[in-house]
Amino acid sequence: MNFYKDWLMYLDYLQIEKNASKSTIVAYEKDLAHFFRFLRSENLDSLAAVNYAIIRTYLTTLHEQGLATKSINRHISTLRTFYNFLVREQTVIENPFVHLHLPKTSYTIPEFLYQAEIEKLFDSIDRSSKLGKRNAALLEVLYGTGIRVSECVQIKLDQIDFDLQTILVLGKGNKERYVPFGEFARNSLQLYINESRSELVTAKSQPQNFLFLNARGNPLTSRGVRLIINKQVNEAALTLHIHPHKIRHSFATHLLDNGADLRAVQELLGHSHLSSTQIYTHVSKDRLRKVYQTAHPRAKR
Known part of the structure; x- marks a missing residue:
């Protein structure tokens, strides 16, 4: 069960090709680590084995952990772009997150000073x-x-x-x-x-x-x-x-x-x-x- 080679390749891709900021890379790294822990808990040893049913189980897990809709959407967005990268690298055949529709995030009106x-x-x-x-x-x-x-x-x-x-x-x-x-x-x-x-x-x-x-x-x-x-x-x-x-x-x-x-x-x-x-x-x-x-x-x- 070795996801970390693909993980490190993806982080290098974000830094070198996408020129992502340090804070963005850290956020993506945390989201991926969270997902990998979930896969281990489900005894899954392959990124290619992830399908729609597993994604729905992961969404349920995120809800049970009390994450807000905005945070859940961020997690899924991270994984969608990660799997796009895996498809490009021919690690997986298709992106299981591409057809997943999430509820729209309700935006909070920002506070300001008069x-x-x-x-x-x-x-x-x-x-x-x-x-x-x-x-x-x-x-x-x-x-x-x-x-x-x-x-x-x-x-x-x-x-x-x-x-x-x-x-x-x-x-x-x-x-x-x-x-x-x-x-x-x-x-x-x-x-x-x-x-x-x-x-x-x-x-x-x-x-x-x-x-x-x-x-x-x-x-x-x-x-x-x-x-x-x-x-x-x-x-x-x-x-x-x-x-x-x-x-x-x-x-x-x-x-x-x-x-x-x-x-x-x-x-x-x-x-x-x-x-x-x-x-x-x-x-x-x-x-x-x-x-x-x-x-x-x-x-x-």
């Missing part, structure tokens, strides 16, 4: 300290560009163009895109770079030209960003749970609320599919409906 909450968050930053200057620049970049935290912590100094006010960002699947930033972000970035960043660098640190550094002078991590945001939320006395992605949601929502084109927002967010961006239009429609219900004299009795 403009007043964003302003309160920014006003809480002590911009007189070196870490305060960094925090201001960090939050201005996150909200001003809508980039992911994983993209933000990878920014290097030579990827910023202050003349054009753009940042070259490396997104999912190692896809590059340019994102613009505004006056607030530019001013905060220049203040941080010119007056604060060099103070964070120490003899023992390894900044490696990364834009955002931690208190020890090393590149800031995604976890570090979350801690900074939590700290600023506490200092702003906001009774909210704010995660970095909520700032990205706010960026998209505020753009659409103010008339931005959906395709342009898709490009700015780095979404491969427009459907990923369209979820933010539901936020705007929901807000409009609530405003109407509250404000119009004949909206309700």
Whole structure:
């Protein structure tokens, strides 16, 4: 029962041919490991032996483990693409997952911050300290560009163009895109770079030209960003749970609320599919409906 040769070949394929990101490969690896454990529990020793009946049993197992529909769909999507690869490599004759129809995932409307909450968050930053200057620049970049935290912590100094006010960002699947930033972000970035960043660098640190550094002078991590945001939320006395992605949601929502084109927002967010961006239009429609219900004299009795 040796699935691991095909498993390793597939992971190499994702990395080399598909140029998948590290996080994507890790997610696929976990899904496949979960499936292989199931096959062992069913005493199956061949990937070619998997048929529709076995897949239905696996779906039942996933449901019994309490996985949400979205997670189950992700598992099956991983296995469908894995078997496509096996068919290409002539390891199996056909893909047993290709005719499997799954229920549509119900999308949760993303949470966002109102403009007043964003302003309160920014006003809480002590911009007189070196870490305060960094925090201001960090939050201005996150909200001003809508980039992911994983993209933000990878920014290097030579990827910023202050003349054009753009940042070259490396997104999912190692896809590059340019994102613009505004006056607030530019001013905060220049203040941080010119007056604060060099103070964070120490003899023992390894900044490696990364834009955002931690208190020890090393590149800031995604976890570090979350801690900074939590700290600023506490200092702003906001009774909210704010995660970095909520700032990205706010960026998209505020753009659409103010008339931005959906395709342009898709490009700015780095979404491969427009459907990923369209979820933010539901936020705007929901807000409009609530405003109407509250404000119009004949909206309700």
